[in-house]
Amino acid sequence: MNKFNRSNSSALRLALPACLAALAVGVPAAVAADGGTGVPPGPTVSSASCALQPAWTCARGQLLTIEGENLIRSRRVIFFGSDGSADNISVKLSAKASTATTVRVTVPQSARSGLIRVEGSTGETATTRQDLKVVASLPATDDAKDSSKLVAGGKRQAEFRYDVSGRSAPGARVEAVRGTDGKVVRSWSLVSSGRGEVNWNGFVGKNPARSGTYLLRLNEAAKEEAQVVSGSDTQFQMLEGFFPIRGAHSLSSTSTQKFGGGRGHQGTDHFARCGTPLAAWTSGVVQYNAFQGAAGNYIVVRRANGESYAYMHMRERSPAKVGSKVFAGQRLGHVSDTGHAQGCHLHIELWTAPGWYKGGKPYDSLPLMKRLDKLS
Ligand SMILES: [Zn+2]
Structure with a gap:
């Protein structure tokens, strides 16, 4: 993808006219077309569910599956909430979000419990009864x-415990030593007395x-x-990062999948089965989480060192909130072909500091992907 315009985000709030808001407080739904000649039948909805949840229950950020009929090319889903029209959330759907019998949509972080409505391809709507x-x-x-190995910036950290009993000695430190060359990569001062504990996240300064x-x-x-x-004194493996595609995959090999590729390709493409989980390769803070016509569902994470990385074409919006x-x-999501x-x-995509469309430059992600793939 080139010339990426990130202005087009999803999840816009829609001020609904009062007549629609009235439906949110209990008017039964599903006004179907009468099936007259030439008029496509309107949508109907029968169920709504999310993985690992009871029916009609979803967590924010989860992928909601709505089932019904005549749902192909549905335009939007409205989450009515409970507070009149003030907390209505409207989500515009991409062309790939619906089939004849299903609509898939990520439950927005701002959504609240209430009826939901699907707006079909012709503008006719169906609202849930529940x-x-x-x-x-x-x-x-x-x-x-x-994983048997620790990952820098991962949830699990290397732990080391010690007890201080003697007098303070100058230069007393806990050290992280690398096995291959004996280099001390980081050290910590001791507590003054009693039990001390070091938890190392695998970072040295701002880098893994x-x-x-x-x-x-x-x-x-x-x-x-x-x-x-x-x-406490056992050796452990610490990885610079975690391979993002958590299933069978191929690494980019053709010129079009590689960086540059004669077309200004700013990332590298790695193929896997649709739905394969995607994990954050390193830690950071979510900078963007949106849908864009070319990128599909994408996320950008800013690293401690000011660089950033982006994943694109994900199946649904990432559950990771901007700023988290x-x-x-x-x-962070699942492999797919959105956009x-x-x-x-x-x-x-990997970008140098100060990051993705913040003044940084994209660079080739294939060497990193190859290193991580060998180890994790
Ligand atoms: Zn690409």
């Missing part, structure tokens, strides 16, 4: 939790440590005043 119960966001899924075997230990001076709590922190391994995409794939 409220959709909207609950708080689900806790973030950690795709790295079953290079992937490798590490050990947390007391340095020589610290051994005069402190003892390691047994079990994400950890390495956190589920301009031929086949389900992850389009990933």
Whole structure:
């Protein structure tokens, strides 16, 4: 994708006329067309559900599946909430969001419990007879939790415990040592007395440590005043990041999938089955989470070092809120082909500081993807 215009976001609030708001307080729904010749029949809705939830219940940020008839090319879904028209949320649908019998839409973070309405291709509407119960966001899924290795910026951290009993020795520190070359990459001062604890997130300054075997230990001076709590002094693998595609995949190989590719391709394309989970490769703060005609559902995460990365063509809007922190391994979405995409794939962009369309420049993400793929 080139010349990316991010002005087109979704989830716009729609001020509904009073006649529509009246329906939200209980007028039965589903006004179907009479089926006269040449007029496509209007939509009907029969159920609404989200994964891992009872029927008619969804968490904010979850993908809601609405079932019914004549739903193809539905234009929008309105979440009525409970407070008249003031809390109505209207979500415009992309062409791929509907089939004849289903509409899929991400429950907006601002949505509240209430009836929902689908606006069909001709402008006719169908409203549910029952409220959709909207609950708080689900806790973030950690795709790295079953990995035997730790990931810099991940939810799990390296832990080291020690007890201070002697007098303070000058230069006493806890050190993170890299196994391959014995280099001390980071160190921490000791507590003055009692039980001390170091939790290392794998970062050295604003960047993840290079992937490798590490050990947390007391340095020589610290051994005069402190003892390691047994079990703390084990080596561990710390990775610079987590491979984002959590299933079978191919790495970009053809010129059109690669960076540049003679067409100003700002990312690299990696193919996987539609619906394969996508995890944050490193930690950061969500900068954008939106839909755009070319990018489809996309997310941009700003890293501690000022760089940023973007995932595009995702199946639904990411559950990660703009402004929220994400950890390495956190589920950000699923591989799909929303926007301009031929086949389900992850389009990933890496940008130098100060980041994505903030003055940074895109650079080739393939070397990183190859490194991460080997290790995680
Ligand atoms: Zn691409």
